[in-house]
Amino acid sequence: MIKLNQNDVNKLQRKFHALKSIDQSGLKKEMYTAGALMSRDIKRSAPVDTGNLRNNVGFEPKENDLTVFSNAPYSASVEYGTKARTISVKNAKVLTDGKTFFGKQVNIPAIKAQPFFYRNIEKGIKLLIKNLEYRIKRAIR
Secondary structure, eight states, X not given: OOOOOHHHHHHHHHHHHHHHHIIIIIHHHHHHHHHHHHHHHHHHHSOOXXXXXXXTEEEEEOSSOEEXXXXXXXXXXXXXXBOOEEEEOSSSSSEEOSSOEEESEEEEOOBOOOOOSHHHHHHHHXXXXXXXXXXXXXXXX
16 A cells, blocks of 8 residues: 655646646757757758758758758758669650750769768757656656
8 A cells, every 4th residue: 555645746746747848848949959950960961062952951840740851852862872874865866955965875973872861860869869858857856
């Protein structure tokens, strides 16, 4: 049999109240901070040619959700790399962009992977979990 006196019950209620406060405000703050840090780290490690890839990285915190993104259309090609490939003529005599003549086929070399996105996402998720665990432990002391 467990006996609880009123002092113990009050203490337990305060701890539950502290956990409730973490529920919304603390979670929102931690999600925003995590998104900002992940976005910053991704931008820092993104390879730079024109700066377009870095400029298309961002984050969007929502109610109980966080989206970190890269809107550059070639983000996946930079992250994972590409295989060498050949583009050939199908319905025309030659390949051209209207200014330059490329011939009947063009060999496109492989692009080496330059991971910049997911390793920073994984690092950011680990940090977010660690920070939330710390907030919970601090609230129930």
